[in-house]
Amino acid sequence: MNAPQMQTIDVALGRRGYPVWIGRGLLADAARWRAALRGRHALVVSNTTVAPLYLERVAAGLDGLRWSSFLLEDGEAHKSFANVGRALEALAALGATRDACVIALGGGVVGDLAGFSAACWMRGIDFVQMPTTLLAMVDSSVGGKTGVNLPAGKNLVGAFHQPRAVVADLDTLATLPEREYRAGLAEVVKGAAIGDEPFFAWLEAHAGALAAREDAALAEAIARKVRYKAGVVARDETEQGERALLNLGHTFGHALETAGHYTALLHGEGVAVGMLLAARLSERLGLAVGADTARLQRLLERLGLPTAVPAGMEPEQLLALMRLDKKNTAGTLRLILWRGIGRAEIVPGVDEGEVLAVLRAGASG
Template identity: 70%
Template structure:
């Protein structure tokens, strides 16, 4: 498969997103490493599969490694401190690089450590999940979670490069693949009705991991995100649209103590809640919410909230979300497929009604 490239246009901080099969083994990405010291951060699921080839590509550098337990529950201040200690043990200098090998948890935590070590060093994203390839590895959002909320402690810190080796998706568990597809659907839902229709026509090809379909989905998603990030790097306006479904979804993840739902599953439910709220407010036709639900269900994603969530508690958690302003909800809703909007001042009763259905 040929290598596809998308550039994130941020002036002197511009960087490439390379998409294709066999990229980790080819090792060309190691040219992005500037200095001598490199810390590779991965997790116990990914490291046995890909760490050896990554370290082989980095031959000649002074290497350190930090292997974390897998899962969102590990994206904590304590694991962040471990990453900083690993950099200290490596005697990492200002021209050191952190390499994030794994999914969104590893990428977020590794990027945050890179942002903070000596006030900011380089890092390279090597995403191995679909969700990380199309979302979390691109755009420079780095963070860890608190018990009170997701991604509350972090920094904007752009990577030097994103290397999306689509061959790694062959070892991705089916549930993780489906979770990543939720973020792919999001790009069609918020601003590309034609891509949404393409997804409807290619459900089977994507679920069977057909290489051309996967590459097209990743490239299209990355092009959308790269464009938004270039125009609004620190989320002062348009970039907030990328959070469609996330205010609801993050509340569900936090309320479930980061253990019951994968991020993409929570986002799928959150997008449906946002679409239903949009319909209830008269902003969008109800049939668009139904069309979104049909697509998510075909991808094997949840369409209803798990039992046990209290609507009032979810609303409380939504107020702590980073997209709220002075405690007032600022939600990403839509006028229909391909037309998301930022909406402030939504009444609590309307939100609670949707959460209670």
């Protein structure tokens, strides 16, 4: 089978807009991405899993620059203030000036932390996203959300800081573990569930091909999800309205991740369970019908994703964590729910008793 052609999707933010390149062999294509680096200094932020595989390809494109690398341990637990401090110390040791660039080579944890570090250094320097996981390619690398976790909750500290470019090299997915690959598919499903029912139907028709990592289906799914998110970001960069819809399932999912100390569930797995809980709550509140909830559950299961709250997580603890969500207002829960596939909406003032009932039922799948 021929490799998918390289695609360019533009995030239209005026002078701060940037391209998302999707294709094969892009990390080694320095002639393309080197132009995004405007100064003489570069810090490559990666992790101990990704760097041995791909850092050499990126390094070959940094010839002539003063650069260094900063490596995290792998995992969500390492997206911390302590590691932001270490990244900033690495920039200081490099002598990075205001035209320096941070390159994020890795998944969502690397991208979030590298972007936040770039936003902090000298009040904001350039950064380039080089996502190496499916989840990062279709979601976290696009849109400029950066941040770190606290013990109290996920992504409670951060900044909007747009990258100069996103370099999504599909070759990196070949080394992605199966569990992480499937977790990335949850974010693809999420985009369709929010606002694109025809795409959801396409995913149902191609679930087998996506689970098998078939090139053509995978490239199409990534491009469609990125194109959708780029449009939303262009219309609502700092999440004042429409962009909040991209958090379907996230209030539940972040609570699940935090309760599991960022080790029990991958982010995409938390989103999968969270989406289904949001659909069940929508059904319970009379906003949606059970047939759409069933379609969502079937698709998630066909893609090998979890659909139940992990054992040992107490509904009352999860509800307490949900109260810390950034979307809440005036001390009340403000959730992203839906009126069926492709019709998500913001629902303020959700009754906590209804949420608790859904959490209790969710433990049994």
